[in-house]
Amino acid sequence: ALLVLGWILAERAAGPLATAYLTAEPSLKSASAAERRPGRGRTIRRATASVSEQQPLVPLDAGLPLPAQRPGSKDHAIFREGESVAFWQSFVSAESNLLGRVDLAGEDASYWLYHLGRTGFFAAQGLTSVLAAQVSAFLSDGDRSAVKEVTPQFVQNLVKKPREQISARLQEGVATFSQDLGFIKKGLFKKPYDMSLRHRQFSPFFVADKGIRYLQEAVSTLQRMGQKADTNTRMESSGDVYPSYYKHAFHYQTDGWLSSDSAEVYESTTETLFLGRQDAMQRTTLVHLAGFLESWRQTNGASGSTSSPRLLEIACGTGRFMTFVRDNWPELEVTASDLSPYYLEKARENGAYWESQFARRAEGGNQRRGQARYMQANAEALPFKDESFDVVTSVYLFHELPAEAQDAVVAEAARVLAPGGMFVVTDSIQLGDRPFLDNSIGNFVNFAEPHYADYIRRDLAQLARDHGLVPDGKELSSSTKSVSFYKPPSSGGPQHL
Known part of the structure; x- marks a missing residue:
């Protein structure tokens, strides 16, 4: 958490800030009854341009549908869109600087400290698991190619361009948390209850238990992913209790959805994958x-x-x-x-x-x-x-x-x-x-x-x-x-x- 906060302070001091997260706060009533039908209260500002009208930020892949035929493009004419839609459709983390929105001294300090702390914690947990998987692979095979197999592409990119990769992940997180906090401040929902220091997640024993479980699972997951291992679970059941697709081990997780161990570690693995944004x-x-x-x-x-x-x-x-x-x-x-x-x-x-x-x-x-x-x-x-x-x-x-x-x-x-x-x-x-x-x-x-x-x-x-x-x-x-x-x-x- 301290590393994340230090990075943010350094980035804020490095140069001028870009434009604010949104020209206006995210619309907080986008799903309210008054907006579901014409003539029943205010309506939501739609995106000013459809995706098909924007210049593509990367060359279009020939295997993808034409821009106008992609679901996100067609949605413009169908859904009443909150302002979050226009923001994220044009957001490029590598080209943004939203760190000025992080308020570490005002009334929102507790929110930012908690969520950036989560980001730091899950980032450290993820990198630790990769290191453990690399050590395990090297000790097992004594071959550097085996080490590379268990190293996710993101980590390989991080080694090559650490400042760029860290900054991009932080920008993505800050944008996500800014939106969440905006919804909270407008009264749509409350601050998450687990921010309370009496929540069990602040217990060192709870953290140790979850951390050990995660580390063991992550090493196994990375090894299976590197080997492109079989993803069929070995669950035997009478009758047709589970559809065939359900027996697939999504994310290469041990036992798929079909064990208590999987259920115990799931929240840690998914939050680590998204660096605390989930x-x-x-x-x-x-x-x-x-x-x-x-x-x-x-x-x-x-x-x-x-x-x-x-x-x-x-x-x-x-x-x-x-x-x-x-x-x-x-x-x-x-x-x-x-x-x-x-x-x-x-x-x-x-x-x-x-x-x-x-x-x-x-x-x-x-x-x-x-x-x-x-x-x-x-x-x-x-x-x-x-x-x-x-x-x-x-x-x-x-x-x-x-x-x-x-x-x-x-x-x-x-x-x-x-x-x-x-x-x-x-x-x-x-x-x-x-x-x-x-x-x-x-x-x-x-x-x-x-x-x-x-x-x-x-x-x-x-x-x-x-x-x-x-x-x-x-x-x-x-x-x-x-x-x-x-x-x-x-x-x-x-x-x-």
């Missing part, structure tokens, strides 16, 4: 929820209803995102579902920890706490009744699904969603979302992501329309895209939108 990126989902829930309360309050909104998260994983949802809206009746019993158990444990340590603060003594349920379920065949939820969310699921599974999941989300309800899909950016990266994001396929190349070309808006949903809002945050859809209200039914 939480801030996935909190973009809350932007859509904030607007929808505000509208829901107004509509149901006017009718005298005392019920609470019902939210379903499909493929909840370790349940970390669900704790952010509950911390902001503890009154929600929530259901977390996942196909992996091991990850679902971890989600239950994370939820119980939030309840025991932070629920009272979230409730403020004035709100009742909604019930939380955890259910093993395949998102392609949900065990819930029709129209049984007001909100359905999916975070980082779709890029790991084959096309037919994506169709099935959207069909199920539409089925269980009540009329007027909202479906939010938060996942990786796609082609056209950040044109500068279009020639490189496909490389993520090499990280044992067999469906990623198809995902970044998939028209999510059309996919939703095919199942009766209407495209609504869109936000971007670094490597993440978050889009919302609503189910048209039925005649005489609830009018949440």
Whole structure:
């Protein structure tokens, strides 16, 4: 953390700052009810130019669709876009200087110290794991080529151009955190509860346990990645409990989704991969929820209803995102579902920890706490009744699904969603979302992501329309895209939108 802060101070002193993060703060009501339909309140400023009208920042790859046909380009005419979209579509970290936005002395100091500290911690953890993998490879083979096999391309680039690579990663992080903080300051959601020093992540014993687990997993992962090892898990099950694609070991992680050890280390591995940005990126989902829930309360309050909104998260994983949802809206009746019993158990444990340590603060003594349920379920065949939820969310699921599974999941989300309800899909950016990266994001396929190349070309808006949903809002945050859809209200039914 000290190294990161020192680097920022040095960069700030090195020259004049570039233009501010955004000419205006990110739009914080981009998914609010007033903006979903014409004539119901203010509207969102759209991007001033489509991607197809911009000069490409890198030569276009012949294997990619034409710029105008890329999902991020077509989205302009379909979604109501928050200002984050225009910002990230033109953002190039290597050409930016946003470090002046880091306030280490004012009211936002705690936010910046925490998040930059996370960046420093996960960066150090990642580099340590690479070094450990290199030592292990050299001791095993005594060959420098074996060492290179376990060294990610990013680290190889870092050795060649350390200042450029470090600065680019910091700029990306600062831009991500600036946006997240902007949403917080405008009241869309609260500062993350895990900033509290009483959170267990500040315990040296907790850190040591997670660090050791991560180091062991990372060394194995890097070795498998270098060897292009078999990614089929050896899980035996009766019947067709798990789809064939689900038995694939995504990210080369040990056991795929099918062990407690995998669930214990997952959060550390993904946050290390994104250098501490993942939480801030996935909190973009809350932007859509904030607007929808505000509208829901107004509509149901006017009718005298005392019920609470019902939210379903499909493929909840370790349940970390669900704790952010509950911390902001503890009154929600929530259901977390996942196909992996091991990850679902971890989600239950994370939820119980939030309840025991932070629920009272979230409730403020004035709100009742909604019930939380955890259910093993395949998102392609949900065990819930029709129209049984007001909100359905999916975070980082779709890029790991084959096309037919994506169709099935959207069909199920539409089925269980009540009329007027909202479906939010938060996942990786796609082609056209950040044109500068279009020639490189496909490389993520090499990280044992067999469906990623198809995902970044998939028209999510059309996919939703095919199942009766209407495209609504869109936000971007670094490597993440978050889009919302609503189910048209039925005649005489609830009018949440």
